[in-house]
Amino acid sequence: MARTRMVRRWRRNMEVLDDTEYTTMLATLSEGSVRRNFNPYTDIDWDSPEFAVVDNDKRWILPATDPLGRHPWYQAQPVERQIEIGKFRQANVAKVGLQFELILIRGLMNYASWLPNGSPEYRYCLHESVEECNHTMMFQEMVNRIGADAPGMPRVLRWLSPFIPLIAGPLPIPFFFGVLAGEEPIDHTQKMVLREGKSLHPIMERVMAIHVAEEARHISFAHEYLRKRLPHLPRRQRFLLSLHVPIVMRVLCQAIVVPPRSFWKEFDIPREVRKELFFRSPESRQFLRDMFGDVRMLCADTGLMNPIAKLMWRICKIDGPPSRYRSEPQRGHVVAAA
Ligand SMILES: [Fe+2]
Numbered sequence: 400m401a402r403t404r405m406v407r408r409w410r411r412n413m414e415v416l417d418d419t420e421y422t423t424m425l426a427t428l429s430e431g432s433v434r435r436n437f438n439p440y441t442d443i444d445w446d447s448p449e450f451a452v453v454d455n456d457k458r459w460i461l462p463a464t465d466p467l468g469r470h471p472w473y474q475a476q477p478v479e480r481q482i483e484i485g486k487f488r489q490a491n492v493a494k495v496g497l498q499f500e501l502i503l504i505r506g507l508m509n510y511a512s513w514l515p516n517g518s519p520e521y522r523y524c525l526h527e528s529v530e531e532c533n534h535t536m537m538f539q540e541m542v543n544r545i546g547a548d549a550p551g552m553p554r555v556l557r558w559l560s561p562f563i564p565l566i567a568g569p570l571p572i573p574f575f576f577g578v579l580a581g582e583e584p585i586d587h588t589q590k591m592v593l594r595e596g597k598s599l600h601p602i603m604e605r606v607m608a609i610h611v612a613e614e615a616r617h618i619s620f621a622h623e624y625l626r627k628r629l630p631h632l633p634r635r636q637r638f639l640l641s642l643h644v645p646i647v648m649r650v651l652c653q654a655i656v657v658p659p660r661s662f663w664k665e666f667d668i669p670r671e672v673r674k675e676l677f678f679r680s681p682e683s684r685q686f687l688r689d690m691f692g693d694v695r696m697l698c699a700d701t702g703l704m705n706p707i708a709k710l711m712w713r714i715c716k717i718d719g720p721p722s723r724y725r726s727e728p729q730r731g732h733v734v735a736a737a
Pocket residue numbers: 500530531534610614
């Protein structure tokens with residue numbers, strides 16, 4: 400009996416046609432994907448001379464918005480070394496991004512395969528997958544051209560990655576929180592770098608601008624998906640979820656933002672520097688907190704912030720005030736791909 404109820408609830412979760420506001424939002428996002436999309440090989444002129452990766456190009460030096468880039472240890476290194484580290488670090492961020500997107504695509508496929516006929520979510524999930532496929536090609540091309548053999552995520556996560564998308568079918572809500580845990584930090588860091596205005600290598604600049612422009616839709620979808628479902632969850636489930644969310648945010652963010660062990664070894668970076676950067680110094684703590692203002696807002700608005708959940712956010716060191724609106728505070732504008 401309980402099982403039938405569970406299955407019924409799971410099916411009902413996928414019926415959205417009676418919610419006009421939600422279906423209109425999905426239609427807008429889908430139309431946006433048709434009108435404004437990028438192809439990694441026609442919208443980026445990889446073979447033009449200005450895109451060439453050449454030795455001693457200072458534009459690969461890490462920007463000050465990167466925690467390592469602004470660290471005195473990094474800044475005291477000889478220029479060639481700063482360039483080498485910068486190339487590896489930026490290639491690794493792209494590799495992590497594409498590995499995360501490969502998980503996301505597989506999850507979206509799992510979820511979409513259960514959707515009933517006529518569901519507008521089907522179309523949008525597929526649009527998003529197409530865009531993510533393009534992003535993975537774009538990021539891999541960038542890694543190949545930089546020429547640093549970046550491993551991406553920590554090894555444990557790479558091994559776990561085939562299993563994570565399996566939850567998207569039976570447990571879409573925790574899955575979409577996982578999506579936010581990956582997309583928010585990547586998007587936040589890319590926007591910060593673009594806004595800093597430092598002269599970047601054209602590959603980096605173009606790839607990031609395209610990515611930020613398309614991610615805006617993906618993040619909107621994940622937020623709206625959750626906003627629609629969370630308030631109707633049974634109390635107990637909502638409570639469990641409220642404790643699970645900060646943990647997922649912290650764990651995934653850590654995997655995405657912190658370079659893997661091989662990076663520190665390869666460049667012989669002192670342990671102290673690593674500890675300070677991730678996340679002992681006050682600036683790095685703030686950087687960590689700032690990434691999740693929008694998720695805290697989502698949780699506060701949908702009944703996922705109770706005293707114990709707040710404590711959990713604090714233990715995970717990502718507590719703080721919720722944003723007042725999406726992309727607040729310094730993130731007021733979305734940098735559009737030219
Ligand atoms: Fe993406």
